[in-house]
Amino acid sequence: MFVDVVKIYVKAGDGGNGQKAFRREKYVPLGGPAGGDGGKGGDIILEVDEGLRTLLDFRYQKHFKADRGEHGRSKGQHGANAEDKIIKVPPGTVVIDDDTKEVLADLTHHGQQVVIAKGGRGGRGNMRFATPANPAPDIAEKGEPGEERYITLELKVLADVGLAGFPSVGKSTLLGTVSKAKPKIAAYHFTTLMPNLGVVDVGDGRSFVMADLPGLIEGAHLGAGLGHQFLRHIERTRIIVHVVDMSGIEGRDPYEDWIKINNELEQYNLKLMERPQIIAANKMDIPQAEENLVEFRKKVGDKYPIYPISAATGQGIQELLFAVADMLDQIPIEPLVEEVVEEERKIYKHKPKEEVEFTIRRENEIFVIESKKIEKLFKMTDFNQYDSVQRFARILRKMGVDDQLRKMGAKNGDSVRIADYEFEFVE
Known part of the structure; x- marks a missing residue:
């Protein structure tokens, strides 16, 4: 089962309580305060594990709590800090605050970490409150509560190339032909219900990851069909390969199909139209496809490169792969969210707000x-x-x-x- 959106609750550990104690050694008169501070509570940390591919585990465990710090002790001994709780997530996970809908982190590479809820600091023992006016304070703090929040995890498939197009235009067949992926293929719409990934070896030492994503229909940007499931994942891709059924055997106009899908991409996220796009004119092994391709080229013009292929027979596939690899070489890899690294791991910080004290x-x-x-x-x-x-x-x-x-x-x-x-x- 492929799970790409989950909502979970996280609670960082509370700080340990400070201790109220006094020195009582036999030969130390007026020994004074000796209560130590409590330990810090454990943080909740998300860490990328490249071995994970879905968020399925979070369907069975949705609450995560870190341990609290140890309480302070007498003789000035501080309580131990609690261990951080590390939660593994797949690469491509976007972390969103469920209340504010703010993107907190974009986790893309193996080992990347983000502190999503900070543990509370330990309470101060009575040693910390001693002053000349009050050398033996009868005060100790409780530990600070750890942060808690609901967060939404969204998985956006990390692929260099995303295959776009109507259902049954041949995206799965193309992926199966150019890689060792084995997507489910059948003669009905929406065979692909979840993203399929395949590593494509171009043959000249270059390779890239290609994703066959659920097919689009009109109204996808409004959530129709598998719209949002598809569009969420195509946001990540560096190049869009638009697969068009050039045979028109289902009575559809290839050019109209291309226009409709691009409109859905634009309505969902205008930036997707800035993404480089290559058109794969598929099913060229069917007789009427040549005639349709001539009309298609006239209407599209020179804005997008068009490569006639047949995913079923392998016609034109190598030329398409070389074109994709060449285009990828010219596109820098840019992170979706700028990272702030602190102590070798990313720590989410609340934006400072000018708040009334009470x-x-x-x-x-x-x-x-x-x-x-x-x-x-x-x-x-x-x-x-x-x-x-x-x-x-x-x-x-x-x-x-x-x-x-x-x-x-x-x-x-x-x-x-x-x-x-x-x-x-x-x-």
């Missing part, structure tokens, strides 16, 4: 505080420790939360909600 709104009698920064601080605060609670309240006052609540009419004893928890507003 907003407050009323739900009946409850004041609701919304802020990613405050919610993270809330999750990292141990509310069983008095000093930690005081620190949390102090930070909110510095941010201006108390003043804003008063402006909105909050009084002593009113309910305030942060995330899923409610508190009383205390003057």
Whole structure:
């Protein structure tokens, strides 16, 4: 089974909690704080494995979670960082944020990595909060929550050459003739339901990868037939070989077929019309094909090279392969998405946004505080420790939360909600 689109959930590991501890050696009076920091949570990393060809494995496992970091220990010992969770994907995988629809990464070559969710940092132990004014702090942070998100993985077949054309024009036969691929071939439309890849040996030391993709019909750019399945994969190809049935035995006009398919490519992605295109005039072994080819050349003109072939008999195949190889030699390989390499692997970074630190709104009698920064601080605060609670309240006052609540009419004893928890507003 060929699977080329899946949606998965990823959750990076939370950071380990910081430790609250004090030195208690017999001959060390007033030993001071000795709580270590928690370890960092594991990242979620996607890595390209050239041995994979589909996203089939993700149909059976759609949730991936990394381990959290170890908690800090006494005697100033830091918790160990958790191992990263590496998820293998096939080359040609595009990673899309399911909420924003932003392309996060375009994974094309073996071993390429992208950190798609970063693990939370470890909470700080009470050693880190010691000051001259407070040399023995009773404060330790909880670990930072790891990032989590839903992502969509789209597989776009990596091929140098994509075969375009209506169903049953001979694309599969051509691929089978020029390579060792064995695509399913039958005398009915949509025999090809999934991409077939074949390595083509030109014969002069050059080779390239050719893809036989599901046939197009009118309305494909709107999703008709196998439209989107086909068009997703042809985006990757460096050259389009447009296979046209020159015999017209099904009552179709070869030129009209060519116009309709190009229109579908243009409607789906205008850049596809900038892609170099070679026309393979197929089924030239059928008598009326010669006459149709003469008319076809007149209408197309000199814009695109036309090579008469017969995939069934091998006529003109070698000339076509040489032309394709020559054209590929002149086209540079360009990545779809520019990569940012950091520490020898790509790390997806959120685009910086100028966000308001917090907003407050009323739900009946409850004041609701919304802020990613405050919610993270809330999750990292141990509310069983008095000093930690005081620190949390102090930070909110510095941010201006108390003043804003008063402006909105909050009084002593009113309910305030942060995330899923409610508190009383205390003057």
